[in-house]
Amino acid sequence: MEPVLRPARPEDKAAIAAFTQDTFPWGDYVTERFDAWLAGPDALALVAEVDGAPVGLAHGALLSPTEAWLRGLRVHPDHRRHRLGAALLEHLIDWAAGREARVVRLSTEEWNEPALRLFESLGFRPAGSWLAAERALASGPPQPRGNGGRRVPASERLTPAPPPDADLAMVAWAGTSLELAAHGLFAADWAWRRLTLADLEAAARRRALWQAPSGWAVGEMDENTFQLSWLCTYPEDARLMLRALADLALRAEADRLEMEVPNVDWLHDALETAGFELHPLRVYARAL
Ligand SMILES: CC(C)(COP(=O)(O)OP(=O)(O)OC[C@H]1O[C@@H](n2cnc3c(N)ncnc32)[C@H](O)[C@@H]1OP(=O)(O)O)[C@@H](O)C(=O)NCCC(=O)NCCS
Numbered sequence: 001m002e003p004v005l006r007p008a009r010p011e012d013k014a015a016i017a018a019f020t021q022d023t024f025p026w027g028d029y030v031t032e033r034f035d036a037w038l039a040g041p042d043a044l045a046l047v048a049e050v051d052g053a054p055v056g057l058a059h060g061a062l063l064s065p066t067e068a069w070l071r072g073l074r075v076h077p078d079h080r081r082h083r084l085g086a087a088l089l090e091h092l093i094d095w096a097a098g099r100e101a102r103v104v105r106l107s108t109e110e111w112n113e114p115a116l117r118l119f120e121s122l123g124f125r126p127a128g129s130w131l132a133a134e135r136a137l138a139s140g141p142p143q144p145r146g147n148g149g150r151r152v153p154a155s156e157r158l159t160p161a162p163p164p165d166a167d168l169a170m171v172a173w174a175g176t177s178l179e180l181a182a183h184g185l186f187a188a189d190w191a192w193r194r195l196t197l198a199d200l201e202a203a204a205r206r207r208a209l210w211q212a213p214s215g216w217a218v219g220e221m222d223e224n225t226f227q228l229s230w231l232c233t234y235p236e237d238a239r240l241m242l243r244a245l246a247d248l249a250l251r252a253e254a255d256r257l258e259m260e261v262p263n264v265d266w267l268h269d270a271l272e273t274a275g276f277e278l279h280p281l282r283v284y285a286r287a288l
Pocket residue numbers: 023071072073074075076079080081082083084085086087107108112113114115117118119121
């Protein structure tokens with residue numbers, strides 16, 4: 001029987017939960033987000049149904065008037081390689097085009113060969129290699145590898161930047177190797193879109209835009225985690241910046257520090273040295 005694509009409904013949740021609980025070694029997050037996806041404005045949660053049962057899911061949302069983000073693509077293991085994944089994405093691409101979006105983006109971890117092949121087969125092009133970086137802080141401040149675990153005190157303190165300084169942050173970022181590697185994008189809640197001055201101004205108004213001589217960052221508490229969504233620093237300053245960030249997170253009483261940053265060699269090395277766990281991922285884009 002031909003698959004049917006239709007908007008997801010609240011009653012699909014149980015069937016989706018049943019085929020997604022072991023999607024990845026760590027499980028899956030789609031059922032946690034499912035209700036929010038159904039309610040979201042400028043968004044479409046799409047289900048693929050075979051013989052009356054939901055066997056596929058994907059979610060699309062407009063992140064700005066011209067940028068769409070797709071996520072949560074899942075196909076039941078028994079129904080893979082029947083082009084359901086491709087059909088779900090194509091439908092969401094058409095939906096985004098119908099909403100006047102000019103670009104559709106998505107991401108996956110670098111090891112996810114099926115997803116990478118699928119995205120490439122649909123004409124998505126690489127739009128940046130990224131690192132999801134995380135480290136626990138509960139055991140105390142940074143313990144750089146190779147120094148016997150002794151703390152290296154931070155010599156810089158990040159302070160909140162006022163909104164009028166947002167344009168200084170934007171200028172500092174322009175043309176840096178991080179901006180180029182990022183393709184001008186930043187990650188807000190695991191969804192990548194173009195960074196604008198308005199984003200930095202809004203962050204400053206929330207007292208989430210931070211500055212120090214070694215760079216700039218947007219970061220704030222999310223439950224017990226200090227979550228960075230944007231970082232601007234330089235090869236010679238990266239270690240100092242990471243130390244200052246860990247201190248900032250500790251001052252905010254965070255247990256963890258997390259960030260999504262462009263995967264450039266010098267930042268990769270600095271993060272590794274500072275004891276971060278690193279997960280490489282790729283962002284893909286398709287122009288509409
Ligand atoms: C990734 C996923 C959604 C693909 O769904 P699917 O319905 O099996 O994919 P399709 O049948 O539409 O595949 C379309 C094309 O993608 C590529 N592809 C898909 N799965 C592949 C695999 N396992 N190995 C290599 N290429 C693959 C092929 O080019 C395929 O075309 P072909 O079958 O004609 O060769 C599915 O494997 C899945 O649910 N994985 C777990 C969740 C996940 O990783 N989601 C994406 C990251 S967020």
